[in-house]
Amino acid sequence: MDETTSASNRSNGPALSPETMKRAYKDMLLVRRFEEKAGQLYGMGLIGGFCHLYIGQEAVVVGIGLNMKQGDKSITSYRDHGQMLVAGMTARGVMAELTGRSGGYSRGKGGSMHMFSREKEFYGGHGIVGAQVALGTGLAFANHYRGTDEVSIVYFGEGASAQGQVYESFNLAALHKLPCIYVIENNRYGMGTSIERASASRDLSRNAEPWGIPSRKVDGMDVFAVHQAAQEAMEHCRAGKGPFLLEMETYRYRGHSMSDPAKYRQRTEVEEMRRTRDPIENLKAEMLRNGIGEEVFKDIETDVKAVVADAVEFAQTCPEPDESELWTDILVEA
Amino acid sequence: MASLILMPALSPTMTEGTIARWLRQPGEAVKSGDVIAEIETDKATMEVEAVEDGVFGKVLVPEGSENVAVNTPIAVLLEEGEDAAAAESVTRSADPAAGVTVAIETPSAPAIVEAPAIKQAEEEKDWGETKNITVREALRDAMAAELRRDEDVFLMGEEVAQYQGAYKISQGLLDEFGEKRVIDMPITEHGFTGMAVGAALTGLKPIVEFMTMNFSLQAIDHIINSAAKTLYMSGGQMGCPIVFRGPNGAAARVGAQHSQCFASWYAHIPGLKVVAPWSAADAKGLLRAAIRDPNPVVVLENEILYGQKFPCPTDEDFILPIGKAKIEREGKDVTLVAFSIMVGVALDAAAKLAEQGIDAEVINLRTIRPLDTETIIKSVKKTNRIVSVEEGWPVAGIGAEICTVAVEQAFDWLDAPPARVCGLDLPLPYASNLEKLALPKPEWVVEAVRKQFGD
Numbered sequence: 001m002d003e004t005t006s007a008s009n010r011s012n013g014p015a016l017s018p019e020t021m022k023r024a025y026k027d028m029l030l031v032r033r034f035e036e037k038a039g040q041l042y043g044m045g046l047i048g049g050f051c052h053l054y055i056g057q058e059a060v061v062v063g064i065g066l067n068m069k070q071g072d073k074s075i076t077s078y079r080d081h082g083q084m085l086v087a088g089m090t091a092r093g094v095m096a097e098l099t100g101r102s103g104g105y106s107r108g109k110g111g112s113m114h115m116f117s118r119e120k121e122f123y124g125g126h127g128i129v130g131a132q133v134a135l136g137t138g139l140a141f142a143n144h145y146r147g148t149d150e151v152s153i154v155y156f157g158e159g160a161s162a163q164g165q166v167y168e169s170f171n172l173a174a175l176h177k178l179p180c181i182y183v184i185e186n187n188r189y190g191m192g193t194s195i196e197r198a199s200a201s202r203d204l205s206r207n208a209e210p211w212g213i214p215s216r217k218v219d220g221m222d223v224f225a226v227h228q229a230a231q232e233a234m235e236h237c238r239a240g241k242g243p244f245l246l247e248m249e250t251y252r253y254r255g256h257s258m259s260d261p262a263k264y265r266q267r268t269e270v271e272e273m274r275r276t277r278d279p280i281e282n283l284k285a286e287m288l289r290n291g292i293g294e295e296v297f298k299d300i301e302t303d304v305k306a307v308v309a310d311a312v313e314f315a316q317t318c319p320e321p322d323e324s325e326l327w328t329d330i331l332v333e334a
Numbered sequence: 335m336a337s338l339i340l341m342p343a344l345s346p347t348m349t350e351g352t353i354a355r356w357l358r359q360p361g362e363a364v365k366s367g368d369v370i371a372e373i374e375t376d377k378a379t380m381e382v383e384a385v386e387d388g389v390f391g392k393v394l395v396p397e398g399s400e401n402v403a404v405n406t407p408i409a410v411l412l413e414e415g416e417d418a419a420a421a422e423s424v425t426r427s428a429d430p431a432a433g434v435t436v437a438i439e440t441p442s443a444p445a446i447v448e449a450p451a452i453k454q455a456e457e458e459k460d461w462g463e464t465k466n467i468t469v470r471e472a473l474r475d476a477m478a479a480e481l482r483r484d485e486d487v488f489l490m491g492e493e494v495a496q497y498q499g500a501y502k503i504s505q506g507l508l509d510e511f512g513e514k515r516v517i518d519m520p521i522t523e524h525g526f527t528g529m530a531v532g533a534a535l536t537g538l539k540p541i542v543e544f545m546t547m548n549f550s551l552q553a554i555d556h557i558i559n560s561a562a563k564t565l566y567m568s569g570g571q572m573g574c575p576i577v578f579r580g581p582n583g584a585a586a587r588v589g590a591q592h593s594q595c596f597a598s599w600y601a602h603i604p605g606l607k608v609v610a611p612w613s614a615a616d617a618k619g620l621l622r623a624a625i626r627d628p629n630p631v632v633v634l635e636n637e638i639l640y641g642q643k644f645p646c647p648t649d650e651d652f653i654l655p656i657g658k659a660k661i662e663r664e665g666k667d668v669t670l671v672a673f674s675i676m677v678g679v680a681l682d683a684a685a686k687l688a689e690q691g692i693d694a695e696v697i698n699l700r701t702i703r704p705l706d707t708e709t710i711i712k713s714v715k716k717t718n719r720i721v722s723v724e725e726g727w728p729v730a731g732i733g734a735e736i737c738t739v740a741v742e743q744a745f746d747w748l749d750a751p752p753a754r755v756c757g758l759d760l761p762l763p764y765a766s767n768l769e770k771l772a773l774p775k776p777e778w779v780v781e782a783v784r785k786q787f788g789d
Binding site: 036037039040042043044045048049050055073075104105106107108109110114115116117118123124125126127128131133134135136137138139141142145164165167168169171172175253254258259261262263267274323324326327328329330331332334 | 344346348378383385514520524525527529532534535564566567572573575627628629
């Protein structure tokens with residue numbers, strides 16, 4: 001089989017070339033392994049404070065990432081490690097920020113929830129639920145103001161979708177036809193409260209309907225489906241037609257944060273999701289069906305493990321920020 | 335190689351816990367993500383998941399064990415195919431110093447890292463010829479000049495474009511700069527302020543007009559958490575060049591919700607600058623400086639001053655430094671420190687005091703943060719008395735800060751306890767007579783000064 005031309009012929013997603021599938025698999029695995037390691041380092045006390053893992057939701061950010069081009073901006077909440085890795089930020093820089101070291105993206109002054117990269121157009125990492133939605137609308141406003149065809153990707157959870165500023169943002173984006181893709185990562189639980197107990201709106205994909213913003217409800221555990229929906233949304237935005245809303249039905253395997261015992265759901269629910277819907281396992285199965293051999297997965301696993309191990313090593317050995325850093329970056333020198 | 339499973343920290347504050355239950359037996363295969371144990375912390379019972387694939391080798395700390403310190407080896411994980419004997423060897427070499435970082439340290443008192451000295455703002459230069467204009471015109475001219483100077487500057491807010499400004503500050507700007515750069519906003523301060531901050535993070539330079547600063551409360555999270563802190567949280571990568579401006583403080587009989595001074599609210603925040611112009615020259619010079627500043631700046635204007643005329647330099651390049659106070663009246667007996675509309679009250683009080691033979695020096699702060707303490711202290715060392723005058727409430731107000739600065743830095747020069755004149759500590763009433771009773775007037779300042787002279 002010719003790897004460069006053959007493609008997945010799956011019915012519920014667009015065809016993806018073997019190369020694209022491999023990239024998606026590698027990116028998802030990197031996020032998974034990175035997060036597992038972060039959880040471990042947290043357990044060892046090397047990461048402090050709040051730490052929110054992305055495990056289970058990998059298909060969302062990876063499927064969208066496949067459609068991003070240079071200049072596209074992204075922004076999210078505090079569950080942000082996956083977004084950063086997919087934006088092209090280094091595992092070293094992210095892990096070192098988690099351990100509060102000088103080699104971190106914020107030189108140790110931000111932590112898990114507050115990381116940014118001007119170079120990779122990643123605008124955080126925000127600890128206030130919903131704030132990134134208005135800020136992300138501003139990123140789209142800037143694209144619009146400068147007359148580019150760049151798009152702003154704004155991630156938020158279904159919990160944040162109850163915040164008032166989300167709807168103020170929808171209104172502003174629709175009024176000004178801003179190139180903004182709103183991505184609701186509906187992982188079913190806003191902290192410990194299920195969506196059914198927090199939202200009277202049963203179908204979040206319809207939450208932007210009054211503003212005429214087109215939307216799709218997407219299987220966020222399926223990277224093919226995410227890719228297809230993101231492609232449509234991107235084309236819409238780049239054509240100057242205004243914002244687009246994607247509701248990603250996804251699931252987080254871990255608690256809300258590291259200190260969440262997750263007593264609000266049955267263990268069996270998590271196990272069932274892992275067993276039947278895991279985005280990485282399902283992509284692997286599809287790739288195997290497409291004739292991609294086991295050795296490919298072994299190689300990817302080895303590569304990813306090496307990247308993560310290197311990041312962990314760096315995050316533990318590079319020094320803490322110098323004490324003089326305490327007083328820098330409060331104001332830009334005029 | 336066999337590896338140790340350590341007692342994990344399961345919350346930001348956990349130092350030890352109880353192993354409630356082991357869920358795996360030696361010899362069983364373990365996949366990353368499998369629950370291997372339950373651990374009780376002070377707050378909850380947590381499930382512990384394996385972070386690596388392997389074979390469960392050996393329990394080191396049996397279930398039921400209490401007060402197990404974080405990072406204690408509690409079990410051994412073998413690699414697939416590895417002999418159970420490997421569990422023994424790893425146990426024997428279980429020296430915490432070898433490869434295991436113990437994170438819980440005895441806290442020691444950290445040394446105080448001194449704040450760097452604040453760079454002094456440059457002196458105001460002599461700008462020559464002046465012309466009498468209103469504060470309203472001065473603000474408009476400042477924005478027009480900066481909109482002409484820099485394509486990245488734009489103005490947004492409620493009624494700023496077609497309506498020409500709720501208080502007519504943006505008169506004519508839509509005509510000159512067009513709707514791309516003078517943008518009407520719906521009445522949604524939280525949303526549009528967040529949007530403006532997001533645009534500023536990319537390098538654009540928005541001027542956000544709040545119809546009054548009272549409505550900035552709807553957006554205060556973005557001003558503080560998004561605009562002021564991002565530079566620090568991003569390790570210096572992402573500045574936020576933005577101006578938040580609008581009328582602040584009491585207007586005239588608009589009641590409690592529309593009559594409040596936010597000077598001390600915003601002055602409290604590291605990462606923000608706060609200016610409060612009084613005269614037309616203040617307004618023009620400070621607003622131009624605020625728009626050019628690479629940091630978020632809050633400009634506290636005053637509705638009652640909008641229509642008042644003052645001489646303002648006509649020089650096209652006129653601008654004022656942020657962080658520099660101005661001595662509006664020189665004197666030798668007492669220092670009156672005021673900002674915004676209270677500068678006029680302090681000057682009126684100084685005139686009355688002069689009639690009584692007391693020569694007051696009046697300082698117009700112009701900038702609230704960073705505070706020009708040098709000018710204040712220099713004056714106090716000359717006059718030996720200080721009275722702060724502000725329209726806002728007394729508790730934790732700007733006067734509290736000024737009095738503290740005087741005590742900390744000029745205690746030995748003071749001949750009387752520092753005093754503050756403030757708005758009364760109550761929501762502003764509507765009734766004309768009651769409203770008058772609640773706001774500082776020259777007589778209150780005169781009385782405060784006379785007290786300092788033992789009257």
